[in-house]
Amino acid sequence: MKAAVVTNFSKPLEIREVPIPDLVPGSGQMLVRIETSGLCHTDIHAAHGDWPVKPSPPFIPGHEGIGRVESVADGVSPEWVGKRVAIPWLGSACGNCGYCISGWETLCENQINSGYSVDGAYAEYALAYANGVVEVPDGVSSVDAAPLTCAGVTTYKAVKVARVVPAERVAVFGIGGLGHMAVQYARLVGGLVTAVDIEQSKLDLAAELGADHLVNAAETDPVEAIREVGGADVAVVLAASPKPFAQAYRSLRRGGRLVMVALPADDAAITVPIFDTVLGGISVIGSIVGTRADLAEVFALHAAGRTRVITQTRSLDQVNESFDDVLNGRVPARLVFEL
Numbered sequence: 001m002k003a004a005v006v007t008n009f010s011k012p013l014e015i016r017e018v019p020i021p022d023l024v025p026g027s028g029q030m031l032v033r034i035e036t037s038g039l040c041h042t043d044i045h046a047a048h049g050d051w052p053v054k055p056s057p058p059f060i061p062g063h064e065g066i067g068r069v070e071s072v073a074d075g076v077s078p079e080w081v082g083k084r085v086a087i088p089w090l091g092s093a094c095g096n097c098g099y100c101i102s103g104w105e106t107l108c109e110n111q112i113n114s115g116y117s118v119d120g121a122y123a124e125y126a127l128a129y130a131n132g133v134v135e136v137p138d139g140v141s142s143v144d145a146a147p148l149t150c151a152g153v154t155t156y157k158a159v160k161v162a163r164v165v166p167a168e169r170v171a172v173f174g175i176g177g178l179g180h181m182a183v184q185y186a187r188l189v190g191g192l193v194t195a196v197d198i199e200q201s202k203l204d205l206a207a208e209l210g211a212d213h214l215v216n217a218a219e220t221d222p223v224e225a226i227r228e229v230g231g232a233d234v235a236v237v238l239a240a241s242p243k244p245f246a247q248a249y250r251s252l253r254r255g256g257r258l259v260m261v262a263l264p265a266d267d268a269a270i271t272v273p274i275f276d277t278v279l280g281g282i283s284v285i286g287s288i289v290g291t292r293a294d295l296a297e298v299f300a301l302h303a304a305g306r307t308r309v310i311t312q313t314r315s316l317d318q319v320n321e322s323f324d325d326v327l328n329g330r331v332p333a334r335l336v337f338e339l
């Protein structure tokens with residue numbers, strides 16, 4: 001099968017012919033014929049070894065994989081065969097720990113991460129886990145389903161954990177693959193949305209998707225601009241550098257919630273002033289992807305026509321130029337490889 005392989009953190013990916021992976025009996029695995037695979041910024045961090053915990057090359061990235069189950073390992077229900085499934089970042093969790101049994105499988109300490117700790121979906125076939133995949137409903141195309149599998153569920157969960165109520169102001173910092181979905185989820189729960197980005201084209205996209213207030217952070221201080229309209233009740237940070245995190249914190253009004261989602265390279269930090277946090281009743285929340293239940297909800301909303309996914313499709317052979325295009329801000333929202 002064809003696959004895009006990371007051989008070294010400092011080299012481009014290689015398009016190679018590699019063997020179709022074997023199912024391990026009793027492993028809970030299924031073999032999926034991949035149809036589409038979204039390009040998430042995390043794949044670039046994985047390929048470059050940017051984060052404190054690194055994957056080990058050679059490996060195949062990709063955690064927005066959509067495809068049909070071709071076969072299953074012994075022990076997995078044969079009813080999965082032929083179903084179209086999504087393979088998310090949370091490839092599998094233990095299913096037994098306190099986190100897993102209380103609806104927080106995303107926090108499981110024994111999780112498998114697609115395209116990071118195991119090979120992912122930048123390939124014609126990928127192994128997935130029956131206790132990790134989510135079935136894709138008929139009303140969602142494979143091209144749309146790919147970005148929903150990470151960008152969608154991650155921002156949906158961020159809006160959920162922030163407990164946004166109608167007429168609250170939600171500031172979304174960073175309007176890319178994740179941000180264009182965050183704007184829509186914040187609106188779905190009744191939020192008034194401020195979109196913050198440094199590129200006018202991204203702000204135009206946010207406006208098209210219903211953002212109420214636009215701030216170009218390359219021209220205006222977003223803290224002042226948001227405070228002028230009363231401050232943010234919720235600020236969701238999707239831009240992967242420390243500066244917007246600090247700006248997002250300072251844009252909050254009393255009772256505000258800062259939701260940290262993006263993961264900058266290295267082990268970045270911001271300073272949280274204790275006095276303002278205590279007196280302002282501020283919450284700082286970390287939010288990592290979403291559960292299978294969250295993803296099923298994301299698909300249901302999309303199938304019902306409540307969200308739009310802005311994508312451009314590419315062939316897997318264009319993986320390296322696609323990484324460059326993402327790093328240089330030359331893509332509309334999300335790139336999706338068709339296999």
Ligand SMILES: [Zn+2]
Pocket residue numbers: 040041042043063089150151
């Ligand atoms: Zn992702």
Ligand SMILES: [Zn+2]
Pocket residue numbers: 093094095096097098099100105108109110
């Ligand atoms: Zn667990």
